[in-house]
Amino acid sequence: MIETIAEIELAVGEKIVVKRNRILPQNKEDETKRIAIVSGIHGDELEGQYVCYEVARRLTEHPELLHGIVDIYPALNPLGLESAKRSVPKLEMDMNRMFPGNKNGNMMERIAASIVDSIAGADVCVDVHASDTEVREIPQVRVSEEFADKMLPYAKLMNVDMIWMNATATVHEATLAHSMNVLGVPTLVVEMGLGMRINTKYGNQVTEGIFNLMKELGIWSGKVKQTQFPVISTDGEVEFIRADHTGVFLPSIEHNHYVHRGDLIGRVVNTYTGQIKQEIIAKKDGLVFTLREYPMVYEGALLARILTDIESSERGN
Template identity: 30%
Template structure:
């Protein structure tokens, strides 16, 4: 086996057998103070892959923060083969403001990768993160939640045409994988294009910790570590059933045709049959109601949590699944 190597970044180094907690400067405030991102690096004594776990590229998406923190600070990593880089809060200004985007010009940090040293504030920050802590790695798992007012069942988004990415997606052992390349500028797309296979893990809703989903994601990380040999004592997890959805064809966000208050009749992760009532939209007096029905048999990957809508607002994300998956869902209720 090759000897373990140090992990280096601009301004620092972590040798084999060492770990380091640091706050890395990624930008500056209006007053010229440093904007510092928390980073934990654990370099095992034995050689192995370098894995980076990232969360909160959108500042209000909190579930992934706890996943990354627990792996970094609560797991026994004394037998780690390889290197673990943990970035629990990528979007520090957004996290402090508890909003999705960078407060500076309301820019989306997850459309700024791989970044540019002389670019916008978002691209400069993205470049500091990407070049120091993502590009040197062999794998990346990027944790997200739905945006505010909506909730996602746990699922993976990955470019399944990329063999290395597909392996990582299967290793995380999610029930649902949505097969998409990812938008230009996203961490997932740009890291994969740079030779760092990356998946997005979606789970839950913004502005909260959801313990059951955090635990499920921790199981997925353990499964990835087992697949790539980072922790030899662990075993690869099998979720009981798994379906891959073609994200290029799946555009089925059901939207409201009327404004009003929404009574959601089903929860995320539920299987619904064609014609079943998913929700009812009513005016304040309940004198006018609209029933929203499933256009086909499908799985509710995402649902509305904020019960007020304008016409055109999304109500739920419904995906097609086969008969075999349907039977498996019925045997394994959850999410």
């Protein structure tokens, strides 16, 4: 059943409408557990569209196996999604810096507050993001250190390649995930793929993880494929590689590739002269879990992130 969560009038002949699809179990007594799957806070992140579709499709195919409520929110920032803009159009603000919102505030503050209200009370929430349009990411769950103890057991069920425990930056306090975690709804932030694109392989992987999580919560009684055990990392094990020169970045390796110290990761080149301005060499062994896709770089541009202190056999590649 498609339900409207928030509805506010725009200037000319249209409303901004945020909706969810509430999928109910066949047995009313099963309506005691609830999972929320949300996506589309950033309008340039489309990976979650496939996950929402696939979860809804599988549930609709086998309603008899559902023993809880599944709420699917594919488009929290519908204007951004349909304008291919990361932020909220016109306002030019990042919606994921507006939570928990304000019931008496401006348009987007009210929408943020309505979203928080509608998710509140769920047993768990999965917030599916993609990377931005610049770097590609492997499927991962990001957990702030503040909530790590509570979140890790859920994150491990998600069939992702990696769990990254970030130090909590102050700005994270205004995200949906932080707001929901503060309200007692364990909220997992999934990152994968690339902005403006859909990688169905990654989408299927995370979808399996969501069904695995639902099975563990008693919401799903169907079969779940065997899921993988993620590498768990902290900030200290992640090496950031940035451009020291401006130019065009040409990667020499594939994304999600294990490199050894001394391997060439890529080059920053000058397209006028044919000159190589920087050769990016791995300083440690590790997994390239982030790799730049957008080639134009200024100094400081993120080129790659390497997860160190793991063996290649742990990754199986």
